[in-house]
Amino acid sequence: MARKIIINPVTRISGFLELDVTVENGVVSEARTKGMMFRGFEQMMKGRKPFDAIYLTQRICGICSTAHSVGSSLALEDALNVTMEEQGRYLRDIIHGCEFLQNHIRHFYQYSVPDYVKMPPEHPLFTSYEGTARLPERENAAIVEHYFESLAISRLAHQLLALFGGKAPHNHGVYVGGYTTPATAVKIIEAKSMLQKIRNFIVDKMIPDTYTISRYYPELFQMGKGPGNLMSCGAFNGYEALGTLYTEPLVFNGKTNETSRFNADLIMENINYSWYQGKKTYKPFETMPEPDMEKEDAYTWVKAPRYDGMAVEVGPLARLWLSGDYRNGISAMDRTIARSLEAGKVVGIISTLLDQVVPDYMVQKEWELPSSAQGAGLVETTRGTLGHWMKIEDGVISFYQIITPSAWDYSASDENSLGTAEQAVMGTTITDPEQPVELGRILRSFDPCMSCATHVSSPGQETKTIQVF
Amino acid sequence: MSEHPVLPPESTDNESVAARLAREAKRQVAQGNLKKKKLVYLELNGCSGNIISLLNGSNPDFEYMITSMVDLLYSNSLMAAEGEQAVQRLFDLAAGDEEFILAVEGAVALKNNGMYHLVGKIGDRPVTGLEMAELLGKKATHVISVGACSVDGGPSAARPNLSQSVGLQGVLDRHIIKLPGCPVNPDWFLGTLAHLLMFGEPKLDDMNRPLMFYSTLIHDRCPRRPFFDQGIFAEKLGEPYCLFKVGCRGPVTRTDCPTRKWNDHVNWPIGASTCIGCAQFGFPDRMAPFISYDTTKE
Known part of the structure; x- marks a missing residue:
C-alpha cells in the first residue's frame, strides 16, 4: 500500500521547508522537497546602489548572514577590479570563520540533538515523538546538559564575530577591500582568548557527543547518501603566504569516482520544476527568471542548480572529503560528524589567520564605481558553495543572481535527476509512518537553510495518494 | 553585620534598569509570585535572524527564559516537534482558554491570500503565516513585533515587494508593542518580556516602542559625536572620525546601541562602520543608500 507522508514544517532549520514522500512497503519511493517562502531578493537588488548589496543581501538569512556579505563583497571586488590585500582577506576570513562556529554549534545542539536525545519533558518546547531516542540515561543527560552549555559557546562565537x-x-x-575597521592588538588578544574557550568546548564536548550519538544510531551510516557527487569552490585556500588551509576547488564525481578541478563555467540553473518562467536552463549571468506560481508540473520555487549536469552535495562533508580529512562514507551520520569535525578545523584556521593580522592596518579607500561592469563572487560558506553574480549599469545594480548552498542541497528535480536531498531520502526504510523520525534526521543532516534557498510553493494540489495524518 | 547594609545608589542608566528588571523577574518567578506565562514565538516571512539574536542573550539567557520566565510553546527554529504535530499546537491554543503572549518575527506576506509564506500544513491544508497572525493575534494577551520585518515590513517588504509583505499591524487591528531592529537586540526583547511579566506593559513612545530602549537618538550619545561637533568627518570607512558624510544613519535612528552595544557589549555597528538605520521605520528603502562617498561633495 502506498502512503503519502507530508512533513510541514520541518522544524529546527532556518526557514520553512516541506517534505512530501510516498512510502511503499515501508520504503520511500517518491520524494519532494519544497521551499515554503518567497521574498525575491534578486529582484529586490535591481536599481539599488551596488555597495548596499553587502548589507541588504545579509538579510536573506539570519543564521548565515556573513556568508552573503562575503559573496556580495567578492562580486563587487570583481566588478570594481579591486584586488584585495592579504591583510584584507585575513580579517574577513576570520569574521566569516566565526559564523561557521556559531552555525555548526547551534546546528548540532539546538537543531540536531533533539532528533536523537530525549530532551527534558517539562519544557513544552521539547515534546515530540515518543520513544524514538535511544541513548542510555547517563549519556543522554550529559548531552542535554551540553545542549544548554553550548548556548554560551555559540554566543561567544557571535561575540568574536x-x-x-x-x-x-x-x-x-x-x-569591499576586506574589512571596514582594522583590528587592534587588544582585539587580537581578546579574540584569541575567546577562541580558546570555543575550541575547548568543541574538542571536549561537541565532537565526543557527536560520536556518542553515532554509536547508538549506526543505521544512519547507511541512510541519506544522495547522489554522492561532492563540490567545493575552495575554502580558506590560496593565501599568498599560507597556501591552502582547507580545501582546494574540487569536484568529486560519485559515479566515476574521479576528482576534478572545480570550474565555475560548468554551473547551470534549471527551472523545469520550479515556479519560474523563462529560459529553462541558463548560466548565472544569462537571465533572471520571472516568478510564475501557475506553472504546471512545478512544485517548488527553489531552482535546480547543476554542476556539469549533476545534482551535487555541498557543505562540511563535501569539503572534508575533498581535502582528504574525512572519507569514512557519505551518509546522514557522516554528514553530522563532518560538521562537528569541521568546527574543530575552522578553529585552527582562525587561529592561524589571527597570527597573521597586523593591527591598525587600513585597507579602506574611496572605492570608485564604474558606470557599467559585472562581477561574480564564489565562496565556501557554512553550508557549502555560495555564488553572487552582479551587473552594474548607470551606477546601479541592473542584475543579481544568487545560488545558495541550500539551493544546491535542496534543489528541485530536473529532467534527468531528483534534487540532492530528494535523492538522499529515496529508498529510506521508515520504521513507523506515524513517527517518521528517519526523514527529519536525513533532512537536517544537510543543515538546510530555506531562508537562503528562499522561495515559494503552491501547496495542496498534488496529493494523489493516501494521507497518513 | 547589620541586617540592612547601606548600599551604593543604584545606577539608573538603561542597561542597569533592564538588568534589574530581568533579575527581579527571575526572583518573582522563583518565589511563585509570578505564574509562568505561555509564549508563542511565531516566525513569519523573514530571515529568522531575530530568534538567532535572541539566542545571543546572556542575562537572562535562553535557558533562563524557558526555565524561569515563560513556557515557550512554539518556535519553528527550536521546537522538537515537527509537521502537523507542531502546527496543531497553535490551533489548540487558539481554541483554548489559556492566556499567552505572542511574539512575531518576520513580515506577513499577503500575495495570493498569504500563500507566499506557509507556517505549515494540517493534513494537506496549507496554513499561511497570514492566517496564524490573525488567529493568534486576536487571542493573545500581549503582542510583540520583534524586528524590522514584523514592525513595518522591513527587508521582506523592500521594493518591489513581490510577496506583498507588510508588518504585523497591517493585518491586526489591536495594540502591538514594536521592537524595531534588524535584528532586534536580545536585551530589547528579553527586557520587554520581563517588564510585561512583572509590571505589565512598559512605557511606550507614540510609535509603540518601549522608551527604555528606543528613547534617544544614536547621534546624541555617539562616541564619535565630538568629531561631528568639531566638523571632523571620515571620508572613507575605517577612519575613527564622524561617519556622517559617508552615510551614517545615527542622526535619525533611535536606539540605545551606543551605550548597550551588541553581543555582550563587545562592539556595535558604528564601532566597525556606519549605522544603516536598521531600527528606523522604513528600513531598508528609506535608509538607503547605506554607504556613499559623495553625500556633501560639490
Missing part, C-alpha cells in the same frame, strides 16, 4: 564585525547577526565589518 562582532568584535571585528560590529554586530551579529548582520555584520558591518565585511566590505
Whole structure:
C-alpha cells in the first residue's frame, strides 16, 4: 500500500521547508522537497546602489548572514577590479570563520540533538515523538546538559564575530577591500582568548557527543547518501603566504569516482520544476527568471542548480572529503560528524589567520564605481558553495543572481535527476509512518537553510495518494 | 553585620534598569509570585535572524527564559516537534482558554491570500503565516513585533515587494508593542518580556516602542559625536572620525546601541562602520543608500 507522508514544517532549520514522500512497503519511493517562502531578493537588488548589496543581501538569512556579505563583497571586488590585500582577506576570513562556529554549534545542539536525545519533558518546547531516542540515561543527560552549555559557546562565537564585525547577526565589518575597521592588538588578544574557550568546548564536548550519538544510531551510516557527487569552490585556500588551509576547488564525481578541478563555467540553473518562467536552463549571468506560481508540473520555487549536469552535495562533508580529512562514507551520520569535525578545523584556521593580522592596518579607500561592469563572487560558506553574480549599469545594480548552498542541497528535480536531498531520502526504510523520525534526521543532516534557498510553493494540489495524518 | 547594609545608589542608566528588571523577574518567578506565562514565538516571512539574536542573550539567557520566565510553546527554529504535530499546537491554543503572549518575527506576506509564506500544513491544508497572525493575534494577551520585518515590513517588504509583505499591524487591528531592529537586540526583547511579566506593559513612545530602549537618538550619545561637533568627518570607512558624510544613519535612528552595544557589549555597528538605520521605520528603502562617498561633495 502506498502512503503519502507530508512533513510541514520541518522544524529546527532556518526557514520553512516541506517534505512530501510516498512510502511503499515501508520504503520511500517518491520524494519532494519544497521551499515554503518567497521574498525575491534578486529582484529586490535591481536599481539599488551596488555597495548596499553587502548589507541588504545579509538579510536573506539570519543564521548565515556573513556568508552573503562575503559573496556580495567578492562580486563587487570583481566588478570594481579591486584586488584585495592579504591583510584584507585575513580579517574577513576570520569574521566569516566565526559564523561557521556559531552555525555548526547551534546546528548540532539546538537543531540536531533533539532528533536523537530525549530532551527534558517539562519544557513544552521539547515534546515530540515518543520513544524514538535511544541513548542510555547517563549519556543522554550529559548531552542535554551540553545542549544548554553550548548556548554560551555559540554566543561567544557571535561575540568574536562582532568584535571585528560590529554586530551579529548582520555584520558591518565585511566590505569591499576586506574589512571596514582594522583590528587592534587588544582585539587580537581578546579574540584569541575567546577562541580558546570555543575550541575547548568543541574538542571536549561537541565532537565526543557527536560520536556518542553515532554509536547508538549506526543505521544512519547507511541512510541519506544522495547522489554522492561532492563540490567545493575552495575554502580558506590560496593565501599568498599560507597556501591552502582547507580545501582546494574540487569536484568529486560519485559515479566515476574521479576528482576534478572545480570550474565555475560548468554551473547551470534549471527551472523545469520550479515556479519560474523563462529560459529553462541558463548560466548565472544569462537571465533572471520571472516568478510564475501557475506553472504546471512545478512544485517548488527553489531552482535546480547543476554542476556539469549533476545534482551535487555541498557543505562540511563535501569539503572534508575533498581535502582528504574525512572519507569514512557519505551518509546522514557522516554528514553530522563532518560538521562537528569541521568546527574543530575552522578553529585552527582562525587561529592561524589571527597570527597573521597586523593591527591598525587600513585597507579602506574611496572605492570608485564604474558606470557599467559585472562581477561574480564564489565562496565556501557554512553550508557549502555560495555564488553572487552582479551587473552594474548607470551606477546601479541592473542584475543579481544568487545560488545558495541550500539551493544546491535542496534543489528541485530536473529532467534527468531528483534534487540532492530528494535523492538522499529515496529508498529510506521508515520504521513507523506515524513517527517518521528517519526523514527529519536525513533532512537536517544537510543543515538546510530555506531562508537562503528562499522561495515559494503552491501547496495542496498534488496529493494523489493516501494521507497518513 | 547589620541586617540592612547601606548600599551604593543604584545606577539608573538603561542597561542597569533592564538588568534589574530581568533579575527581579527571575526572583518573582522563583518565589511563585509570578505564574509562568505561555509564549508563542511565531516566525513569519523573514530571515529568522531575530530568534538567532535572541539566542545571543546572556542575562537572562535562553535557558533562563524557558526555565524561569515563560513556557515557550512554539518556535519553528527550536521546537522538537515537527509537521502537523507542531502546527496543531497553535490551533489548540487558539481554541483554548489559556492566556499567552505572542511574539512575531518576520513580515506577513499577503500575495495570493498569504500563500507566499506557509507556517505549515494540517493534513494537506496549507496554513499561511497570514492566517496564524490573525488567529493568534486576536487571542493573545500581549503582542510583540520583534524586528524590522514584523514592525513595518522591513527587508521582506523592500521594493518591489513581490510577496506583498507588510508588518504585523497591517493585518491586526489591536495594540502591538514594536521592537524595531534588524535584528532586534536580545536585551530589547528579553527586557520587554520581563517588564510585561512583572509590571505589565512598559512605557511606550507614540510609535509603540518601549522608551527604555528606543528613547534617544544614536547621534546624541555617539562616541564619535565630538568629531561631528568639531566638523571632523571620515571620508572613507575605517577612519575613527564622524561617519556622517559617508552615510551614517545615527542622526535619525533611535536606539540605545551606543551605550548597550551588541553581543555582550563587545562592539556595535558604528564601532566597525556606519549605522544603516536598521531600527528606523522604513528600513531598508528609506535608509538607503547605506554607504556613499559623495553625500556633501560639490
